[in-house]
Amino acid sequence: MTRIHVGVLGTTVLSVGGRPVGLAPLTVKLLLRLVAADGEAIPAMRLYREVWEEPRAADTGTAGRLHRTEVQKRILELRRALGRDEAARVLLTEQVLNGRGTESAYRLVLAAGQLDCAEFGERVNRAAHAAPATAAALLTGALELWRGRPLAEAAGAGFADALAERLAAQYETARRELVRVHLELGHPDAALPLAERLAAERPGDGEVARTLRLIRERLRARHGDEVLRREFTGLRVTVTVKRGDLFAEDDANLVVGFGDTFDTDTADDVVISSESVQGQLLHRVYGSDRELLDKELRRALRRVAPVGRESPRFKPRGKRLRYPVGTVVPLTLSGRRVFATVHCRQGLDLATVSTPEDLRLCLERLWESVDVHGLLKPVATPLLGAGLARLRELGREQIMILIIASYLRACRVRPVAPELRIVLRPDDLARIRLTDVARFVEALGHDGLPGENA
Template structure:
């Protein structure tokens, strides 16, 4: 996002209205924000006082009285103080007055000063350049999209058509970025854009075919790192490099903390790049209200073991559930098992230990056996992320496989346990030691004897 020029300002309208000026970020009052949006969507056209009053205050007003015009003028004064504090009156060069039978106001904006205009400018430029430059321009344009466009005026009739057009441009930019990434030989990046778009457009057969083709290209490129098939139970353990969220044939596991926090704002409570953060943004489209509603429904009937006071835990949720609590969330024809592996400290640091992780895994496999219908289960290696289990990766892998095979001793609970490693992290994994452990297991392990501290 562009920064305001020294002495200038920057408007955010793709989401909640924000004015950045003089090193400050200000959220105008709702009516002031609505007036600002009305002037902004007018482009280079002037808007009369009467039009502003009817569009923002009272669409049914047959006449606009003097006191109504005064209400508009007060908001214009507020905007001038925000946007042009050196010239807050009629001498303003940012928000000018045009005299006539009825006074009118015109907002003078450059693309760099307002995200809506910058978004349009970047998308237009991307349509007339090479693929690599187009990818950069479209990614920048989409990064500006911070929420529902023209949020502070979305309930007013004048905003309906601009909002509709913005959504069309947004969808078109996302679709173009999918094609550009595919042309550049970047199927993973293309899928990151295409999958949520396809979820929003279930009837778009062409887009569905594009997603399938991209996944085929990615599978051809992504080699399995490690595999072991077992005869009894009839199952397999696979380690592969790829994107957990594109493993469409498998149920997923997402690690949570005992508070089931979901907020990723500023990475303060939950890191947006974690599996849990990606669950919110990729499978729920960033709709935290919906994810929280699904979690509440799945946790219904489970009693918290404690409820923190807000004075002790300043951010996030307060109710604590037993460590190892597992709830299934249904998304797009598969399940996501939300598993509380770690405890969330009041300092917002998640912590766990190997014994606690093993106990949580036992409860995870019980839930998989109940709900999973023996489909493959894909997950990141538990304990390697922000849950801070301070043990070597191969020991965590052994604990995971041990618990899975132990839970399967009376019959397979899943046809495959699939550990998905992000490509950028492969070098951190001691694959040779992991392979040595896995291939040393008997072909018919049934109940597996694990490390000495397994019972801990």
């Protein structure tokens, strides 16, 4: 059976067997009149008066015969476009009574799946009593059918007004309902573009304006402390930058940078500052039990060969075994990991120093370890190298970009972690031009590469 489809939600489209078929303008208008009849048989002279817009056309004598002949020509063109077999099923000729006897009338019989406005109305009506997720799917499908002003070629013709107005009202209802349903489902991001279009089209509509404000408030509340977020759909990963407390990220693995001696002594803030990330790890995660943290580090470092040992003479305080930059050891917490990573070197004066090459190597080894030990959980990290590590060659923005680029590069090879979360303390956030970082991130494609997919 040849598939017929008539589209009137916008410029009229007739397709037969999946291919569009061209019609003369008057034939298109006649087709729209039959669509507007909603399955009713329309006498030939009424078709002529309404389609040719000659309301006083006589239906008797030579003039009447000529008018009916004009209609028959258009009907014949439409039948040829539909195909003989299909036309016999959907475009019916009947005889109806008039004041002087009988007259030919024409009826268009299309199923909902053959007429876009019927399918549109059916979906909108079903959505009115459907469960929220089902309603969202039905309304989205209905709105996808909408291509513009309904029955466009018959604009201003009396026969088209009622159907066009009814469809426009359904379109308005569908959009408003879809906004409401998206909000009910907790998807304000999906509701936002619809609400913005409604507000632009109806600047004086208080209800639409209130709904748009509500959506924006919900979106801001959902982001909370997030200051940057980008989903890379090609990699199925997310990069987030947020203000907050690294050790409050209890759903994520944590990254803690160490010097090459893995020092943990925070007494008097001489060897390690108690305010550093290492110091916070000791006091907040290990309850200030330095012996326990050192025991965990020794256990994790058993398979790592030191690269040197300092003498007590030259390094009287702190640990003396040195490990390679880039060393990463996972420490086990309940259901997650702390990745202790060497990203700087500690001098004999106990001050640490790092270089861009040190940080790149550290990050490369970090993602390798996260891939093996990270349990596919998000990874929360401070801005490695930006503080006491004294990585002076790079600004904070450059360090953040380096961390993000390194993570995305690793994710293009293997699924390292579903999210990179860079956590900044409020005072650190104030010292970073995050717009520079955001421009870098937004210039990347969906696969994390520069350019064409952005």
